[in-house]
Amino acid sequence: MPSVTLPAEPPTPPTPQTATPRSSRVTCPRLAARVTTAEEAAALVRDGDNVGISGFTGAGYPKALPTALAARMRAAHERGEQFRVGLWSGASTAPEADGVLAEAHGISKRLPYSSDPTLRREINDGEVEYVDAHLSHSAQHMWFGFYGHLDVAVVEVTAVLPNGLLVPSSSVGNNKTWLDRADKVILEVNHWQPRELEGFHDVYHGTRLPPFRAPIQLTDPLQRIGEPYLRVDPAKVVAIVETDAPDRNSPLAAPDDDARAMAAHLVDFLRHEVARGRMPANLLPLQSGVGNVANAVMAGLLDSEFEQLTSFTEVIQDGLLDLLDAGKLVGVSATSFGLSPTGVRRFMDDVGSYKGRILLRSEEISNHPELVRRLGVIAINGMIEADVYGNVNSTHVMGSSIMNGIGGSGDFARNAYLNFFVSPSTAKGGAISSIVPFASHVDHTEHDVQVLVTEQGLADLRGLSPSARADVVIDRCAHPAFRDQLRDYVGRARRERPHARHTPHLLAEALSWHQRYLDTGSMQAAPTPEEGRG
């Protein structure tokens, strides 16, 4: 067998020592002694540190430490000193985490996903380096040593048990990895999180580094393969901060006409696939990205004939609670909640009824290629734009500005049984076409994209060459205001490069729609194609 020089898993925490707990949520005597203020905890973070925080889609992020840290950073900056950290997370957090640190100009590098508007501006201004990684890769690349050393973990939990085990919070994300790998650990114990969350998590402790990896023995979305707790070496815990603050919990707008139309196309297509024997009658485990379209799809399924559904996804939105409540969904595996305030209330009011039907896992498991492929997930993700050949851009505006990041869309789309990318056919009041000649950034290649959906219709790209895809995408998905312009592009590309027709392009024009938008505020061409050239 090959030799190995790589780090092993951390040891099991030692037996707790005797002392009196200082909080009803921190009942481990040894750790209770670490309870302190956010300000004192923040003093343990130094300029240049890499800091791994909890948080995924605005759930389970630290509520107090980032604000205290941001105050220290601002004070340092006022003294003319540098104070910035590398910030690693599960995924997006909230104004009290990414937001306050970005406003303090305290982030030097950020990974693997963020959606904060202040941080986005700093990334696009070139102030912050952003490493936009597949969420299934982030934990392992950290273990492999590809991101450098992790100095501090700041992880929100629901409670600390007498034996030192941690009851996770409303997301798991990369918390296991941050706790295992950081030199110092700061815990935030959030009393707002329902104490009944204990038992909703399945933290897999079987990950190893190659060449010592074993199969992950999960064959059903709701199967337990881990334990309900995070572990931490108590010797590494330098501070515990108690909080009582809600998750971000953005309100959810009711689906608009476009979202309902997209959901209807998609649900009809699933029906069509079942009818042709290409999918079981209860479908396959559903994954859907975050947002109104995803929620509209869940609403569409609620009104459908489908029963005994399952979900293997990243985030639990209100639509999944609706399906659970209606008895249409057997259960859901995810890495995080992402509920509206109404959804949170609904969950909290009846938390016991969801136990066993909701499991939160580490994001390396929720998004694991091995599991997504084995289970045969149906992946539904949003996009910014697609080109007529089926290359999808999920991350960049006009080729250069980051929007949020790729998140788990690549993990799910590449390994899915069937994948969908959905977007309204236009943006900015019709000035932008979501269907373009050439994607200004490619996150999902033609080899990985199966079905495109807009409010106009659905394009099934399976088994089609790029050139054949173009006709289908234009006819089914493009907005009528852009169809002729797209047909004109593809038609001229076929004629002008008759020996380059696999993926017809006019390279001098391929990105002209985007340039025209930058120049004129609209992708709409001037009356003749010649004038429309960028």
Added chain:
Amino acid sequence: MPSVTLPAEPPTPPTPQTATPRSSRVTCPRLAARVTTAEEAAALVRDGDNVGISGFTGAGYPKALPTALAARMRAAHERGEQFRVGLWSGASTAPEADGVLAEAHGISKRLPYSSDPTLRREINDGEVEYVDAHLSHSAQHMWFGFYGHLDVAVVEVTAVLPNGLLVPSSSVGNNKTWLDRADKVILEVNHWQPRELEGFHDVYHGTRLPPFRAPIQLTDPLQRIGEPYLRVDPAKVVAIVETDAPDRNSPLAAPDDDARAMAAHLVDFLRHEVARGRMPANLLPLQSGVGNVANAVMAGLLDSEFEQLTSFTEVIQDGLLDLLDAGKLVGVSATSFGLSPTGVRRFMDDVGSYKGRILLRSEEISNHPELVRRLGVIAINGMIEADVYGNVNSTHVMGSSIMNGIGGSGDFARNAYLNFFVSPSTAKGGAISSIVPFASHVDHTEHDVQVLVTEQGLADLRGLSPSARADVVIDRCAHPAFRDQLRDYVGRARRERPHARHTPHLLAEALSWHQRYLDTGSMQAAPTPEEGRG
């Protein structure tokens, strides 16, 4: 548990009936009765059929049937009749398979990979539809029903055993799937293939359709998880054709200076990773694409201090035999041979010594995301071009013309422990830069690309933002003749779009290098940047 309406695995072949074998290689009495000529067998293929053939990298493809089928096609065309088939394979075949059928204009659609020059021309002329798929996806998408119905399988084997089991040939590819799923099966028994190939294969028969999939219990590249035989329902075998013809076996040029330089950069980098504790001393299982650079890397490893190496790859080239012979390589798992004539002779002369050290598997297993990630493969693949932000084009020339296809590069790169993309920094005598501002097609996204290698040097992109990558790629990998031009592009993009600096681009210029090549025969800009605009 969910219900299912999907097809099950085929039944075990029934007990053979009594009859006298007609060939020393076809010892199953029932099947021996099916031995016939290529011409008679070809008469069983109809216009419009989908035909699944064996063959991977010029090994194990049918040698006789395609030529006979092509003759029928030409005759039909001369009579004014249509005769074309959809052609599915493992990967590339040879002039006697893809070549003759393309010359007869007998292919309507081709998947998942090809490298035949005649077929390439027909694809680029728009005559043939080409579906360029990840090799790990091709078998499952066929099972899912995404490619339509498979009418005929034409599979080369080494022998047919008395019990009807098939000894596979010099590649396995998608043969299991074609045999399981086709209505009719035509076998070619090739006496040129060494009879001693029996025992070199490990055909996994445990694949299922979701929701019935189980973990693949492979944890070591050389572990057996299947059986050495392909199975076929004898009732489906409509013809057996005997042949005695060599595989394509292209001669291999000695590595040139560029290939040796790239190999040296790569091997040095592996050494560097081991020294930093990021990799075991015997590395991790190696995968390398086909060609001279891959072979040069193997030659570089042969001269290195590395011992006890393993390989989990697609194709066994001469360089791997060298490592086996030198005792540096414990063994290799692949789906196909891809030896030179010298390599074939070497293998045949000492076939017994390689048994247990070489395993050929189905390509859905050799390339399986689950296994590539679990084993922690080091993936080394060629590319056509990369942009300065680390997006890699493996398939298209100047954005539109297919070269070969993505093959397994995406399967390995996405799931690898560490991936490399290698290419000389220029092509066409220096007229083309392999490092460009914007990849004219993206097969591997910035999220998936870790290390770029040219003869100039090596760019380690791990943990860098796109903008930071640009500086490293230009400094380390671009040819000196193009460096200033690349720096000028990135510099102006940063200045002219100061709030879009995540991935700096000037969209009106982004593809101008490619357009300039089409217009002038060179990507070299005219003296001032302004004049260089496409």
